[in-house]
Amino acid sequence: MILQLQRRHVELLKQETERMHPVEACAMLFGKLSKNEASVEKVEVAENRLRSSTRFEVDPAKVAAAITEAEKEGYEFIGLFHSHPAPAAPSSVDLKYMRLWGDALWLILSSTDGKLAAYQLIDDKIKEATIRIE
């Protein structure tokens, strides 16, 4: 899977990550989806209501509202972004939630080393996606 990101969105996610550090920042990603490529067109920053440095949770009503609004604009839900004050790899908690979110892409930015990585659960295995920034 290729995850296509716009530079302005990457900057926005970096700023949000720095602002929230060491609490995990989070956002929802929307855009165009095809079989092998997801192209992010809209980033909706969300509040981590756990205010935690190891977990995140977004108000489900806000997730539902953001998805409805994005669909009205012609975008599909692509996945979730969150930051880690640790390496940009899914935690055991993330894996649990990845199972609930089906084929959503999980974009993670490390607020310690600045590494950005994306993952998807395919056949219950974590696969790293290729990130392209334009």
Ligand SMILES: [Zn+2]
């Ligand atoms: Zn995580």
